[in-house]
Amino acid sequence: MTPRQSRSAHLANLDLNLLVTLRALLRERNVTRAARHLGVTQPAASAALSRLRRHFGDELLVRVQGSYVLTPLAAQLAGQTETVCAAAERLFATGRAFDSATTQREFTLLMADYPATVLGPALSRLFDREAPHAALHLQLIRETLGSVAGDAIRLVDGMVSPPLGHSRTPGVESAPLFQDQWVCVVSADHPLCEAQSFGIEDLARLPWVVPYHRDDGYPSAAPATRQLTALGIRPRIAVRVESYRAVPDFIAGTRRVALIPERLAAPLPSAHGLRTLDCPIPLDPLEEHLWWDASHDQDPAHSWLRDLVARAAACLGP
Incomplete structure (x- = not known):
């Protein structure tokens, strides 16, 4: 069996519903709240947590002074779980008819705290007005991602940052948003x-x-x-x-x-x-661009998001 076949067989044996449960547990840090978020019973969420603990060989959530905290491994898994779930949601939403007014999709954008501060208010208002049921995950990053920027972009809906360097990153598209002095x-x-x-x-x-x-x-x-x-x-x-x-x-x-x-x-x-x-x-001048994976070009939801970010930038004025 080749390494690729081995990985595929391993994935086929996994219950991928556990991934969604893991995200809820790591977000809520509470079994009861995670169950409520998932729309399942508390015993069902507890059973899923037990399965996850066995799989990772780690407690994931431990009780400290009356509340749960993440173990070091769980803290490491939290960011990876968010990224994988968001990517899976985008994958299965591709090709569907898209209506921003009714979608419940979560969109993930990477940016440093400067564009988040400058662009955030206009982006927040537009997003709330046009996609009231959707979720926005704004993931703060270092201003400089260097050579790993292309890999980061492929796992999210987009990234706002200055130009990524002199060499064009294959498979990554961009559009200018705004300048600053x-x-x-x-x-x-x-x-x-x-x-x-x-x-x-x-x-x-x-x-x-x-x-x-x-x-x-x-x-x-x-x-x-x-x-x-x-x-x-x-x-x-x-x-x-x-x-x-x-x-x-x-x-x-x-x-x-x-x-x-x-x-x-x-x-x-x-x-x-x-x-x-x-x-x-x-x-x-400092230039901020929106970067995205070229595979999203024909996705209507992603086209809407790119347009939304561009309109938020236009609100800033010169």
Whole structure:
């Protein structure tokens, strides 16, 4: 028997209904609530949990101080289960007539916290208005996925991110959504705020807060660090964070500086004691694109989703 035949035989012997039960149990972390969500009895859900425990050789859910928590293995399975269930739902929905007003399908989008913050409000309103019975799974990711981006896109409905690199990823399509400009963010009492002007040399000597910067040298794939590298600046990084939204918390009251997108910076000064400054020389704009697997091109549900994301981006204006 070949390895492929072995895998197929193993899959045929599995009760794939357990996959849906596993997702509900990991989401709810409670057998009674999972049963209610699935529309089955509590004993049936308990029996399914017992089968899952035997299959994985792990308790999955353990009681701690009156409530259930996930075991380390269950926590690892949670993300994989969501991805596999979403992919299966898309597979069996392909080719059907699609009506956004009645569909109960779940759509999964990958994006970093910056496009989620900027695009999220308009996307949420449109989704609620046009697909009130559908579900949206917004999965937050690192800003830079690198070479694994193509694999990630194939398991979801789409990803919002900057360009994936100079080489085109086979089987992946894209469409531009919106652009943004970079601005410098400093504390409101920073000496630069009182300076008549500042230049590259000022930025080069200051400590930086940088999102999504790897610690394995230059050049970095992180968009902000890539812009600094283009300016000939190798910043003295004081703080690395895995979120654009966390940047302001490490700027206020310090002498640090950061580059963040202008759409994200606009509401910050009054709320965080910050000041935004134009960069001393123009930087390349930050571009956000929607990426999807080309196999979805003829799926009417996916076409609707792509159009919805594009209309949400159009709501942002220039």
